[in-house]
Amino acid sequence: MPADWSRPVDVERLADAGECRENDLSLASLPRLAPDLALTDGTVHARIGFARERKQPVADIEVRARLPLRCQRCLQPVWLDVDQQSRVWLVTDLAKVDRDEMGLEPILAPEGHIALRDLIEEELLLAVPLVPRHEDESDCTTGSAESEEEEVVQRPFAGLGELLKRQ
Ligand SMILES: [Zn+2]
Numbered sequence: 001m002p003a004d005w006s007r008p009v010d011v012e013r014l015a016d017a018g019e020c021r022e023n024d025l026s027l028a029s030l031p032r033l034a035p036d037l038a039l040t041d042g043t044v045h046a047r048i049g050f051a052r053e054r055k056q057p058v059a060d061i062e063v064r065a066r067l068p069l070r071c072q073r074c075l076q077p078v079w080l081d082v083d084q085q086s087r088v089w090l091v092t093d094l095a096k097v098d099r100d101e102m103g104l105e106p107i108l109a110p111e112g113h114i115a116l117r118d119l120i121e122e123e124l125l126l127a128v129p130l131v132p133r134h135e136d137e138s139d140c141t142t143g144s145a146e147s148e149e150e151e152v153v154q155r156p157f158a159g160l161g162e163l164l165k166r167q
Contacts, residue, residue: 005029005046005120008113011090014050015057021116022047027067030121036128038070038077046120056102057090057109063123069132074140082127090114 005023027033028040044065051058062085068077089104091097092112107114107122134140 005117006115008115010112011050011057011059011092011109011114012112015052015090018049018051020047020049023116025117025120027065029117030124032121033067033124033128036070036132037068038075039068042066042068044082044120044124046116048116048119053087053089053104054102056096057092057112058087058102058104059090059107059119060085060087061119061123063120063127065124067124067128069128071134071140072131073133073137076134076141078132078134078139080128080132082124084123084127086123088119 005021005025006029022045024043024045026040027037027042027044030044034040042065044063044067046064047062049060051060063082065082067080067082069080070076071078087104088107089102090109090112091106092109094108097106107119
């Protein structure tokens with residue numbers, strides 16, 4: 001059965017079942033990350049284990065990828081190795097936040113649903129620097145230092161912490 005990671009899943013049910021999902025996602029299938037990449041023919045290896053912590057649904061997310069970010073100086077690929085694991089709290093209801101401080105990074109799962117792809121993409125976006133560049137300017141291919149446009153990276157979940165504080 002092919003797994004469709006773009007389809008929202010019921011996080012409460014997966015947490016109850018303690019389910020674990022593993023997949024290789026193509027970089028091109030990540031709609032928020034792909035526009036910031038210099039190439040999209042790679043994949044990201046992803047593993048998500050669902051569990052409960054203090055009765056709340058949580059996910060242990062592992063991502064492994066070699067991302068061809070676009071250098072903002074020369075626009076050529078600058079490679080970023082991502083290999084990280086983290087536990088996130090799947091917030092199904094903002095009203096829960098005041099009552100249960102989990103000490104985990106919250107990710108909003110509206111009405112208890114989120115696409116596995118979105119969880120993976122969120123983890124990858126956290127690892128990506130705001131303005132990727134070759135560390136050594138001599139690695140830049142064109143040498144033109146005038147195109148230092150600071151692209152605004154969209155991070156829909158990044159504002160969630162602020163949103164929660166205002167509740
Ligand atoms: Zn460069």
